[in-house]
Amino acid sequence: MADFISRISVVCFAASYAVALGFEATRLWFRSGVRGVTMIGFVAAGLVAQTLYLVWRAATVTALPWSSAFDWYLLAAWVLAAGSLWMTLSNPRTPVGLFVLRVVLGLIGAAELSSREPFPQSPATQTWGMLHGGFNLAMSVAIVLGGLAGGMWLIQAGRLARKQPPLQGFRMPSLEKMSLWASRMIVVAACAGGSGFLSGIILNAVNRQRGLLETVPWNDPVVLRMGLLTIWLLVAAAGSRLVSQRPEGRRVTAVLSLVSLALLTLSILWGVLGSTRHGMPPQPPAIAAPSAGGAA
């Protein structure tokens, strides 16, 4: 069994999700009685494979489970894939997978480009590190769900404004439901983002105070992008709340959610492609060059 699990690779579940996404996309062209079952089967198979892969990763690393950037992206993808499966099962006629599975594949792609080395840890900072990673994970998932709900709201509202009925086989959730999701998720993302950033500051401060690990400078790209994203989320949540009683409030919330998703995507790209001291092991102390005169 262990041998079987150890042979599961990222390609296995990524391919499963990609095939499921392909099946979901065919909704646009033709009807089929078996497509739904096949699509659910591929997502479920991918989810099982990914779960086994994550369990195997957790069991075989010496550090805290899932404490590398690679694992973090895979965990986020796993949560979204599970959410996609649940939503597809509860609303079979809604093409949830068409939106969510793209993000899942994007996160798996980001994972592949990220380091598999666990973040450096010390017993004194493990709790803060877990909180920091957990809040950021919650923030990202909330942004994705809110952004997708906002995007679907705009598509649906556009069709309704043009007096077009919903496409058969491609029925989206109602505006009411998507609006509720978008407005809730933007608040959850702001709270989780704020908490994640705060826990990161505390983690950094503890490291610096005790001289345990490498401290991350304020101008580090990861700190900057997460800080900007958190500020944006707080502003967006406040803005959404402010306009909620106005006729255009729902549209504004949908746009804010979608912009948040775009900013998260940019932030991930920045993180994957840029250099950082965030989560890096301590640098060895610099050795002083011998003086010209040498020892007396």
Next chain:
Amino acid sequence: MSLTFAGGSHRTVPIELREQLAFSSEQAAAALDRFRREFPGNEAVLLSTCNRVELYAAAEQRQGPPPPAELAMFLAECRGVDLTAVSSVLGGDRGPAAVKHLFSVAAGLDSMVLGEPQIVAQVKQAWQLAVASGTTGPLTGELFQAALRAAKRVASETALGRERLSIPSVAVADFAAAVFERFDDKRVLLVGAGKMAGETLRYLRDAGARDVRVVNRTAGRAAELADRLGATAGHYDELADELVAADLVISTTGATEPVVTRTAFEQLEVRRQGRPLVVLDLAVPRDFDPAIGGRPGVWLYSVDDLGQACEANRRRRQREMPAAWTIIDEETRRFMGDLHHRSTVPVIEQLRAGWNETGEAELRRLFRKLPDLDAAARDEIRQAFSRYAAKMLHPPLASLRSESHAGPPHGLLDALRRLFDLKE
């Protein structure tokens, strides 16, 4: 072993004649009872809806069921209608054409509203009535099972029955339900008492709407309508307040000028606190200024908007027709193949029995000559004989099966009877 049908539908029979030919449940049961007496050994199912009267008959005997003309005469006699008045409009068919007709009827391809789903239930009811009357048998049993299967395939594999065609159903299911997730917590406001208001409200009730308010220029008319629709009546002069409280408005007044202008609506917009509003303006001339539809959070649909959506749905239904007919053709071929194969069963059974009998006789002779054979060896020899017989019979039986798909394999059956000296 064959099938026939006779009857007429909205396509051929004028409504006055359809009314005369229509059967109530009791009349249909009586007619089937009479059929059983007049045509013993035949099976029959009578399908009578507001759009069609059709009698399907089947018989296993070689002479077959009564021809369509005789069935048409039977229908006319049962309803006391002069045959000369209906003979030109009642039609019929036999064999594969009759089967295909029933399948297309069950799938809604022959319905007045293309793809309407009620016909499946009506076909089931007709079948159940025939079962209760004792006029069904194996042929009609398989025929109607196959018809329901064809209808189910058409419904699930095409979008024929999915597109809505009436303005109230499109208004509620395609537009209002795309805005609101649920209706049980929404306020529905009915302005006026136009004829489409009641039907639209019926769809909304089905969708869960409970809180319905009716306003009309005439207070008495509003109270009467509210009473009839299980709603509460409001005052027309408080229309602005009612619009503030409403989530969905159905407007069907006979006013010649807009009842709600853009200016009036903008004044009450702030009081709505950003709640979305769906307006189904089913009045002609329109009750709501079209400019209101441009306001954020307002989804305004006129009769023309909904009519265009209905027309688009109708076109989409039409586009599904080739796919639906392909399914009907497939199911008809499959049914006819099975039916023809059924007619070969007696010959196959005789052939098998003959081979087994000869084989058993040879085995007995062999075992008498070889008395020292133990039980295991005898079993082996018996199985070898059995396999040999099966292999020898396989080619003629496979030919019979493949011939059955093209039509009744009379030639092959006659050849087999003559070659193997089988009884008729």
